[in-house]
Amino acid sequence: MIQIENLVKRYQNLVALDHLSLDIQEGEIFGLLGPNGSGKTTAINCLLALLKYDKGTITIFGKNMQPNSYDIKKQIGVVMQNVAVFEQMSVRENIDYFCGLYVRDKAKRGQLVKEAIAFTGLEDFTKMRPKKLSGGLLRRLNIACGIVHKPRLIIMDEPTVAVDPQSRNKILEGIVELNRQGSTIIYTSHYMEEVEQICTRIAIIDHGHVLATGTTEELKKMIKTGETITIEAIALDEALLARIRGLPHVFDLSYEDQILKIKLGTARHNLVRILNYLQEKDVSFGRVFSELPTLNDVFLEITGKELRD
Numbered sequence: 001m002i003q004i005e006n007l008v009k010r011y012q013n014l015v016a017l018d019h020l021s022l023d024i025q026e027g028e029i030f031g032l033l034g035p036n037g038s039g040k041t042t043a044i045n046c047l048l049a050l051l052k053y054d055k056g057t058i059t060i061f062g063k064n065m066q067p068n069s070y071d072i073k074k075q076i077g078v079v080m081q082n083v084a085v086f087e088q089m090s091v092r093e094n095i096d097y098f099c100g101l102y103v104r105d106k107a108k109r110g111q112l113v114k115e116a117i118a119f120t121g122l123e124d125f126t127k128m129r130p131k132k133l134s135g136g137l138l139r140r141l142n143i144a145c146g147i148v149h150k151p152r153l154i155i156m157d158e159p160t161v162a163v164d165p166q167s168r169n170k171i172l173e174g175i176v177e178l179n180r181q182g183s184t185i186i187y188t189s190h191y192m193e194e195v196e197q198i199c200t201r202i203a204i205i206d207h208g209h210v211l212a213t214g215t216t217e218e219l220k221k222m223i224k225t226g227e228t229i230t231i232e233a234i235a236l237d238e239a240l241l242a243r244i245r246g247l248p249h250v251f252d253l254s255y256e257d258q259i260l261k262i263k264l265g266t267a268r269h270n271l272v273r274i275l276n277y278l279q280e281k282d283v284s285f286g287r288v289f290s291e292l293p294t295l296n297d298v299f300l301e302i303t304g305k306e307l308r309d
C-alpha cells in the first residue's frame with residue numbers, strides 16, 4: 001500500500017531522514033517506533049507531501065505521492081501531534097465539520113459522526129466546546145475528527161502523548177477497532193508498550209534511518225537477549241560476579257545498588273540454574289524477577305542506548 005524508498009530530508013545541515021525505506025501492506029497496524037527526534041514526524045510529513053524532501057520516492061496506493069495528489073489524500077485520515085480543532089464549535093459540530101469535507105450526504109454523515117463519537121467515547125461531551133475538555137478528551141476529539149470519514153489509510157502521530165490512562169486505553173482500543181473495520185494504520189510512538197500492544201509490524205528508527213523491521217516476535221528473535229534475570233542480593237564480590245558471568249548462556253551482567261541483572265540467551269531453566277548456583281555459593285537473595293525481552297532490549301542491543309533516552 002505504501003512504499004518509501006531511500007528518503008533523505010535535510011533541515012540545513014541536519015540530516016533528519018537518512019535513506020529511510022519502508023514497505024507497508026494493506027491491513028497492517030504499522031508502528032514507527034523511535035526516540036524523540038528520530039525523524040518520525042518528518043517521515044509522516046514527507047509521506048503526506050506536506051514537506052519537500054531532498055531524495056527518494058514515495059508511492060501510496062500504487063501512485064506517486066505529490067502535493068496535489070488529492071485523489072490519494074482524500075483516502076487518508078490524519079491525526080497529528082498538535083490538536084487542530086475549532087474552538088467556536090462543539091465536539092459534535094467539529095466532528096461533523098471534518099466529516100463534511102469528505103461526505104456530502106447528510107444521513108450518511110450523521111451515522112459516521114455517531115460512530116466516531118462512540119469510537120472515541122465522547123458521548124457525554126458532544127455539546128461541549130473544546131476548551132472545556134481535559135487534555136485526554138481533547139486528544140480523543142482530535143482523533144474523532146481525523147478518522148470520522150473512515151479513510152482507507154489512517155496516519156497517527158503520537159496520539160497518546162500526555163493523555164491519562166483511561167483515554168489512552170480508549171484510543172488504543174479505537175485504533176484496533178478501526179483496523180478491524182478495514183483501515184490500514186500507521187502509528188508513530190516512542191512508547192514501546194503501546195506499539196507492542198497494538199501493532200502488527202514495527203519499524204524501529206533512529207537518526208532518520210530504519211534499524212530493523214518485523215513483528216514484535218521477529219524483532220525479539222534478532223537479538224541475543226532471551227531472558228533478563230534480576231536478583232536483589234547483598235555484597236557480591238568481583239570474583240563471584242566473574243564466575244556468574246562464566247555460567248552457561250550468560251552473556252552480560254551488571255551489579256549496582258545491590259541489584260544483580262543478568263542477561264542470558266534463550267535456554268530452558270535459566271532461572272532455576274542461576275538460583276541453584278547462588279544457593280550453592282551461600283548467597284542470600286531477596287526478590288527475583290525473570291523477564292522476556294522487550295522492544296527496549298531490541299533497541300538497546302541495536303543502538304547501544306535505551307529507547308527512553
Ligand SMILES: Nc1ncnc2c1ncn2[C@@H]1O[C@H](COP(=O)(O)OP(=O)(O)OP(=O)(O)O)[C@@H](O)[C@H]1O
Nearest residue numbers: 011014016034035036037038039040041042043190
Ligand atoms: N523545521 C525544522 N527545522 C530544523 N530542524 C528540524 C525541524 N523539524 C524537525 N527538526 C529536527 O529533525 C530531527 C527529526 O525531528 P522529528 O520531529 O521528525 O522527530 P520525531 O521522531 O518526530 O520526534 P518527536 O517525537 O520529538 O516529534 C530532530 O533532530 C529535530 O530537531
